[in-house]
Amino acid sequence: MLDLRAFRSGAEDARERLARRGDPEVLDALDRALAMDARRREFIAEVEVLKARRNDVSKEIGNRKREGEDAADLIADMQEVADRIRALDAELQAVESGLQDDLLKIPNVPDDRVPAGGEGEFEVVQEWGDRPAFDFEPRPHWDVGSELGILDLERGARIAGSGFPLLMGAGARLNRGLIAFMLDLHTREHGYTEVAPPFLTNRDCLIGTGQLPKFEDDQYRTDPDDLFLVPTAEVPVTNLHRDEILDGQDLPLAYVAYTPCFRREAGAAGRDTRGLLRVHQFDKVELVRFTRPEDSAAELELLTRHAETVLEKLELPYRRILLPAGDLGFSNAITYDLEVWSAGVQRWLEVSSCSSYTAFQARRADIRFRPDGKGKPAAVHTLNGSAVALARTLVALLENNQQADGSVLLPEVLHDYVRQERLTIS
RNA sequence: GGACGGGUGGCCGAGUGGCUUAAGGCGCACGCCUGGAAAGCGUGUGGGCAUGCGAAUGUCUCGUGGGUUCAAAUCCCACCCCGUCCGCCA
Numbered sequence: 090m091l092d093l094r095a096f097r098s099g100a101e102d103a104r105e106r107l108a109r110r111g112d113p114e115v116l117d118a119l120d121r122a123l124a125m126d127a128r129r130r131e132f133i134a135e136v137e138v139l140k141a142r143r144n145d146v147s148k149e150i151g152n153r154k155r156e157g158e159d160a161a162d163l164i165a166d167m168q169e170v171a172d173r174i175r176a177l178d179a180e181l182q183a184v185e186s187g188l189q190d191d192l193l194k195i196p197n198v199p200d201d202r203v204p205a206g207g208e209g210e211f212e213v214v215q216e217w218g219d220r221p222a223f224d225f226e227p228r229p230h231w232d233v234g235s236e237l238g239i240l241d242l243e244r245g246a247r248i249a250g251s252g253f254p255l256l257m258g259a260g261a262r263l264n265r266g267l268i269a270f271m272l273d274l275h276t277r278e279h280g281y282t283e284v285a286p287p288f289l290t291n292r293d294c295l296i297g298t299g300q301l302p303k304f305e306d307d308q309y310r311t312d313p314d315d316l317f318l319v320p321t322a323e324v325p326v327t328n329l330h331r332d333e334i335l336d337g338q339d340l341p342l343a344y345v346a347y348t349p350c351f352r353r354e355a356g357a358a359g360r361d362t363r364g365l366l367r368v369h370q371f372d373k374v375e376l377v378r379f380t381r382p383e384d385s386a387a388e389l390e391l392l393t394r395h396a397e398t399v400l401e402k403l404e405l406p407y408r409r410i411l412l413p414a415g416d417l418g419f420s421n422a423i424t425y426d427l428e429v430w431s432a433g434v435q436r437w438l439e440v441s442s443c444s445s446y447t448a449f450q451a452r453r454a455d456i457r458f459r460p461d462g463k464g465k466p467a468a469v470h471t472l473n474g475s476a477v478a479l480a481r482t483l484v485a486l487l488e489n490n491q492q493a494d495g496s497v498l499l500p501e502v503l504h505d506y507v508r509q510e511r512l513t514i515s
Numbered sequence: 516g517g518a519c520g521g522g523u524g525g526c527c528g529a530g531u532g533g534c535u536u537a538a539g540g541c542g543c544a545c546g547c548c549u550g551g552a553a554a555g556c557g558u559g560u561g562g563g564c565a566u567g568c569g570a571a572u573g574u575c576u577c578g579u580g581g582g583u584u585c586a587a588a589u590c591c592c593a594c595c596c597c598g599u600c601c602g603c604c605a
Contacts (some may be wrong), residue, residue: 129565130564130565130566133564133565133566133574134565134566136574137564137565137566137573137574137575138573138574140573140574140575141573141574143585143586144573144574144586146585146586147533147585147586148533148586150533150585150586151533151534151585151586152533152534154533155533155534160585163585164585164586165585166585167585167586168584168585170585171584171585171586334561334562466562
């Protein structure tokens with residue numbers, strides 16, 4: 090949620106950055122919100138004067154009654170005042186809820202470093218590792234996986250539908266080993282606290298992180314209870330501190346969580362959906378940080394490095410790209426995507442998205458901290474990043490490490506976790 | 516799912532319509548006292564919104580949302596959460 094106060098006095102710089110998203114409707118919505126905010130403050134000024142009078146006179150009525158005096162004239166006056174307060178309060182409430190509804194649909198202001206431009210106009214920040222060379226034609230993971238007997242897309246579809254993959258045997262163990270490897274890395278070497286959160290959350294959580302109200306169609310919702318399957322661990326973990334005032338001394342807070350992720354991918358049917366490239370359910374290890382505003386830029390670099398370390402240890406060639414404003418997520422101020430090269434499909438696959446949300450989510454979820462000493466509570470900055478998403482990482486491992494005989498070599502860090510060095514056709 | 520009991524400030528806890536500006540205690544901060552400390556004494560101590568350069572003032576806030584009333588922590592309605600017991604259950 091935007092801080093309207095920051096826009097009341099012009100704020101041309103922020104307007105300009107908002108415009109970089111390339112959606113003129115956003116600026117219109119902002120102007121409507123500012124107009125409603127002005128009306129809101131007029132109503133408040135008017136009704137508060139009346140309430141102050143009512144409080145004074147009610148006290149006087151109480152005094153008179155105690156003394157056994159008559160207060161009928163004052164009560165009659167106050168009946169009229171109470172009616173006006175009721176009417177004004179109703180109007181004020183209508184304006185406030187309208188304003189709130191609109192405000193929740195306006196996206197975050199892009200960071201200064203974010204370039205203008207639409208999807209595809211990203212900036213490559215760095216590349217790591219060499220793409221593997223083959224003396225045979227590398228095959229896509231759906232062939233490699235099914236031949237190894239570790240990936241069964243047909244049976245997954247029979248159980249739940251297309252986009253719900255089924256792993257078997259060493260494939261399931263590889264998946265589990267990857268989760269354990271990542272959690273161990275981040276807790277032991279990067280200082281994160283492990284969290285095992287609920288996999289369903291209420292509506293407030295999704296409003297807090299920004300999936301709702303705009304993107305309800307992308308969520309899996311359970312019917313009688315109105316709970317949502319988490320699309321990412323970002324949702325439950327960021328909301329861990331919803332409605333809290335944190336001690337400034339405790340910042341930054343760093344959490345890592347494994348959860349499955351459930352996404353309806355509405356409107357994405359048929360697009361990059363082969364095999365494990367785009368699925369409705371996948372596993373992911375997520376990093377979430379709560380920081381002071383002045384630290385969030387440096388914290389994003391740190392968090393992104395933590396995610397990159399996973400790929401380096403898995404010996405997967407990747408690149409870091411900086412997303413342009415037109416491709417930036419609704420709540421995000423700045424995002425680096427990490428993409429691994431996958432030799433079978435011959436493409437860069439997004440396996441991580443590392444973002445700063447500045448105070449956008451913190452204002453929606455009411456997560457604040459108390460600066461040192463005295464001072465008013467202020468919104469924290471939230472950041473998160475996948476470290477990393479499993480399904481596509483599995484794709485890259487199978488495709489990049491495949492051998493001519495159909496077997497797949499595993500990177501050294503996984504040997505103990507999977508209890509084998511090579512996946513072979515049995 | 517059913518029955519009963521609860522939800523008050525950072526914490527404990529009093530408060531069944533107006534004398535409550537939410538008693539009292541604990542904690543915390545500052546001051547006095549002291550060679551220093553403890554004890555003691557005194558003062559202060561939540562958050563949101565609005566107005567204001569600020570000091571400050573007003574308003575809202577006793578689980579949440581409605582309602583009754585000139586006036587609600589207190590009365591009424593709905594919901595949420597916690598506890599205990601029962602039922603069901605991995």
